[in-house]
Amino acid sequence: MAKQIWNRALLLPLGAVIMLSGCSGGGTGGVPKPANEGTDAPKVDTSPVTVKFATSAGIFNDAEFKQYVTEPLAKKHPHITVQYINTSEKGSGITDLVAAGNIPDIIVGYGGTLKQLKDLTLLSNMEPLIKKYKLDLGRIIPETLEYIKVNGDTDYLGGLPAFNNTFGLFYNKSLFDKFGVPYPKDGMTWEEAGDLGKKITRNYDGIQYRGFFPDNVNRMINQIVLYQLDKNDKSTLTTEPWKNAFDLWNRIYNYPGNADAPYNTMNFANNQSAFIKGELAMIAGSSSTLLALRKAPDVNWDVVTYPQHKAAMGYSTNVDTPNMSITEQSKVKDAAIQVIESILSDEVQLALARNAKMSILTSDKVKLEYAKGIPEFEGKTLNLTSMTKLKPSVPRISKYQGSDTNKIVLDAYEAVLRNEKDVNTALRDADEELNKLVDSKKKNQ
Template identity: 35%
Template sequence: MHLVQKRNQSGVTFMKKRMTTAILSLALLAAGCSSSAGTGTSTGEAPKTGGGGSEKKAEQPAAAKVSSEPVELVVFSSSGDSLESFNERFGNAIAKKFPNYKINYIRNEKGKTLPELLAAGQVIDIYFDSIRVFIGSLQYDMQLDMDDLVKSHNVDLSNLEPTALDGMRKLSGGKLWGIPVTNSNMALYYNKDIFNKFGVPLPKDGMTWDEVLDLSKKLTRFEDGKQFLGLGVATTQMLSMTQQSLPIVDPKSGKSSLSDDRWKKMYSTLYEEPAKPQGYREYMKTIKGNIPNVDEFHNKQNLGMLVYLSSYFQVNAKELKGVNWDMVSVPTFKDMPGVGVQPYPGYFSVTKQSKHKDDAMEVIKYLISDEVQMQLSKTGTMSALKTDAVKKAFGEQSEYKDHNLKAVYFNKFAEMSQKTKYDNALQDAYFAPMKQVASGDVDINTALRQAEEVANKKLDEEKKK
């Protein structure tokens, strides 16, 4: 469309006859309107935020140059996924679609961490990671604004989960440093045997935190020489997925956001209240003051409920075989009905250093296709698409397909908070109050005040680097 517009502009410049000029001017106006309306829908591009200033006229990106010759594409993720796992989810599909591409997947391990690879001069073509880990890669200056590639390759972004796409726009100041290929949510997993043992009604979709805390109290007890615990909530991941869409760094002040009372509500509801029944805090002392988590759920099997990532049943499928479990939607706050946690996307990006940017873009374009996303969904990987058919197929081929896997789609996603390159550096400061209020060692007001001081000091240090 932009090419049509340029040709029309050139014609108007050199035509001398008034009638012809008038006709071409009208045609130019129509073409311009058509181009303006079509740009957003053809790529599904979200409105860019940040940057400010006057808008510049968009330039036509260079035409895509996809190779028909053999090409090696180096793919890296800090996730530590095995080659088998990578191939099962992505590699096999890529090899079948692009027989001339050799995919060299480098697993994150000792001697092959991201900083070690880059220091050795290794060029990475495609980098992918979850949003939290992706933030940590920003210090290595690999990010490329992929908007021009999206346009030149006619990539349709309109079917992607909008909260996941908007989250990347926020992180990159309106640019597009990565495209969501997978997604993740949280769910409440529960042990049926523990509920049945104590005659407590099983959880159901749509419960509030207050209702779940009531169940937790009934399950936290010492019986048959064993300490049973009602509820454990994921810690590290929750910092990136708060239901109130809380940022780590306040966008307005540039300081820690811990003075926001919503943090206090989150820490109290998710970590302080579950630990109040007798026996819970005594048990925490036996695990070095940590919050009961997956070890208590699938190994020791003394945890009745666990709020954890929706990928838990897939990643830990083997461990869960010995547990009589099921799942329901993540609890919600009473004043935020139907609002779950923020999405936890896995972003794929073409790096700035890649010499095969067009080929890498073709791979990512294929990975967000209905074909690949449908297969991912069927096997239990949460899709990056918002398409109903793909959501409906979730877990159809999973060994746990008879479980309530659709619970991951019960609530709507919370809006993704503003992420910054400093978030990971402040993680320990935000993590500390979780353990402190759960153990009862420090009152919640003191814990948050101390954490805010530590966070701001660390933030100042990071900004000076």
């Protein structure tokens, strides 16, 4: 169903709204000037209105959308109807909608969507609406707001965050008990986690037990805000910090018994399966790992803070939020901002946090409730709040950086894992490949 009509509520998937920040009128694509702040609350027009909302199905399923968007909105603004457009369906992608002249009022997506909206002249300055409706941005984790400006390459807010995906170091308590190794603790560095993994790694009763999967090296790169490209968009991959990053990954992951085939790749899904199967002791995962463990009741697990880099203590990896953006062309911006305001309410943000879609509020009360609404975890003593303790980092990404440049880095490290290249050769080859890719992008822009 490419389209669904939801009455009495605006169907606003959290991610899309952040991306299309349409704040003031006009469909010219220009940035509207900030409105003057009034002393009185704005008059709310309660005439029936329909808001077209577009997002991918992965951000909210039908039940979640009802819980976090339509039901709470209906209590406050029953005059609003939402037309839901699933951008995951063929022919309903953002570019398809624009080509058909069917521009949504709100679009929700991750960082790359902000860039796409800007390129399509859909991104608007939402700050006038934020001021008009007196939304308190002081309630919101500042890094999530910075992320929106960085990814949209703007000096204004082209969206607002909906929720944030969290990260942690998951460990199998049964394996640590089996081999008499102390459990991981909050506040560990990558080196400390890697050393624990080595104590677990062994072949026992014909089974190869592995100690640690740290996820791909780009996660740590984002943590320490190490860039692939310099200010002139030239590769930095042959610099000393990148060599140190690869050397660190070699120390904590690339050793016999831990990174042998088929684990001589950075394939996360295979390693998560090994963790759930009970053959991997630790995995640096995210809220998606947490949700996968809902379906694995026999695994005796817990979680501690995401491993930290010695040069960036206190930080997890990068911000990972779906963003809610109002399109510049929208004719119903006031209704759209009311939808976003509802999603950012204490009530909705608490409900999101309780179901492992971490709130973007700074509130300690909300953080303490993280994932406590998941029935499969009831009665278990789990250190779930560890996933909310560290700050997210905000890498400034060149417009030429994306999944294709990330793949160059991944391929380079996997060549090292497979003993095809040493670190220096792998980085030198990747450096050359990255510069060629960027040059090609510049020529074709």
